[in-house]
Amino acid sequence: MxxxxxxxxxxxxxxxxxxxxxxxxxxxxxxxxxxxxxxxxxxxxxxxxxxxxxQAAYIIPSHLAGADPLIARFERWSRGRLHQGFSLREAADALATSPRSLQRKCQAVLGKSPLRYFQDLRVERAQSLIRSGELGLDAIAEEVGYVDGATLRTLLRQRLGRGVRELRADLR
Structure with missing residues (x-):
């Protein structure tokens, strides 16, 4: 094997x-x-x-993010803005660093770009909201910063290899 x-x-x-x-x-x-x-x-x-x-895709980056002060601040900043669009410049300004420094630090600590990490946090939050079963897909998409449910559905399928139906079926 x-x-x-x-x-x-x-x-x-x-x-x-x-x-x-x-x-x-x-x-x-x-x-x-x-x-x-x-x-x-x-x-x-x-x-x-x-x-x-x-769980590794979520546990490991979360653990690594907490281990570095800049990345920990970036994670907190990101989680508070999942419903908004991502701007590397705004993130860097909010964290009192340069976009290039934030880019290099994310790559070194997390092995991914700031945008990719931000998108991962969006997917993680969307999964949580889907599992709660309280919101429709369009409302969840808006909550995590996507225009509509179709965009979120495509992203979930790309990232997780599963659609909304399969994610909700896990709850049954």
């Missing part, structure tokens, strides 16, 4: 493997989900974990 770095859980006929430090949570929720999707949803809420197939 070949290594697949994009997946946290790999079920095979011989068993299931889970990778990384938080893989045990993904594995436990996967095992519970096999018996009862409803129970897995309940357990994930108590654990404050969600049912995405890999």
């Amino acid at each position: 070949a290594l697949d770095e994009t997946r946290m859980l790999v079920p095979t006929d011989a068993g299931v493997t889970a990778g990384s430090a938080m893989g045990h949570l993904d594995l436990a929720l996967w095992l519970i989900r096999q018996a009862s999707p409803e129970l897995a949803t309940l357990v994930s809420r108590y654990l404050l974990a969600d049912l995405r197939s890999s």
Whole structure:
């Protein structure tokens, strides 16, 4: 079997493997989900974990962001402005740094551009709102700064490989 770095859980006929430090949570929720999707949803809420197939894409950048003062400030600034458009110049000005310095620091600490990290935060927030089931897709799109639900739907499919229906189905 070949290594697949994009997946946290790999079920095979011989068993299931889970990778990384938080893989045990993904594995436990996967095992519970096999018996009862409803129970897995309940357990994930108590654990404050969600049912995405890999938590690493969110846990690792969040941990890294907190480890660097500039990136931590950038994350706070970004989370407060997810509903607005992103401007590297505005972000840099708000953080009292240059756009180039912010760009280099994000790349060095997070391995991605400031825009990509901002978009990741939007996707993370959109997933949370979708799971809550309280808002329609257009309202969620507006909440995270997209013009309409179609734009958000396309982004979720590109980033997560899953659509809104599949994300909501995880809750059932």
